[in-house]
Amino acid sequence: MNVNKKVLCLTDIENGLEPILQEATNTSAENMLTLQSYGAAISHPYGEIMRSVIIAIYQENIEEIFVVGTKDKRTSLGNGLTQLETMKDKIKTLDYLFQHCRPEFLGGTVDEWLDGNSSDTIEKSVEIIRQHPLVPSYVKVRGLIVNPKDGTASIVDVSATKTDQVYPDHCLSR
Numbered sequence: 001m002n003v004n005k006k007v008l009c010l011t012d013i014e015n016g017l018e019p020i021l022q023e024a025t026n027t028s029a030e031n032m033l034t035l036q037s038y039g040a041a042i043s044h045p046y047g048e049i050m051r052s053v054i055i056a057i058y059q060e061n062i063e064e065i066f067v068v069g070t071k072d073k074r075t076s077l078g079n080g081l082t083q084l085e086t087m088k089d090k091i092k093t094l095d096y097l098f099q100h101c102r103p104e105f106l107g108g109t110v111d112e113w114l115d116g117n118s119s120d121t122i123e124k125s126v127e128i129i130r131q132h133p134l135v136p137s138y139v140k141v142r143g144l145i146v147n148p149k150d151g152t153a154s155i156v157d158v159s160a161t162k163t164d165q166v167y168p169d170h171c172l173s174r
Contacts, residue, residue: 024153
């Protein structure tokens with residue numbers, strides 16, 4: 001265990017992940033910072049979750065970030081919301097917008113966006129953090145899938161090459 005390494009874990013709202021994360025990241029509890037949100041997804045590079053990640057990097061001297069998804073999630077917010085009859089028309093409209101007008105949203109449908117816990121979502125979140133201009137190059141960013149039922153964890157392999165551009169070419173000057 002590297003006693004000096006500071007780690008930030010962006011996790012889903014799930015209780016009891018800390019011991020699994022400590023073992024998977026090889027980090028002590030006092031050097032682990034956990035940021036919880038529904039779905040553990042970063043949907044916008046300049047949103048509030050990304051802001052919290054950046055502030056944590058600089059204020060807490062974070063060296064490694066894990067975007068953590070949970071396997072066999074007990075409840076799915078997305079499926080629960082889309083079952084409501086009153087929301088079906090709105091969801092149909094939003095699905096159209098997600099597919100045709102707003103490609104920066106994570107997921108291709110409202111259900112996928114609301115769930116935010118797939119390995120694809122984790123990969124996209126890892127890329128948003130890696131490519132962010134305010135994240136230092138020395139910070140390692142990795143995805144992690146945790147199964148709270150059996151206490152196992154596996155790394156989500158996200159290549160270092162840019163697969164999806166988070167920022168259009170005309171927006172970058174570096």
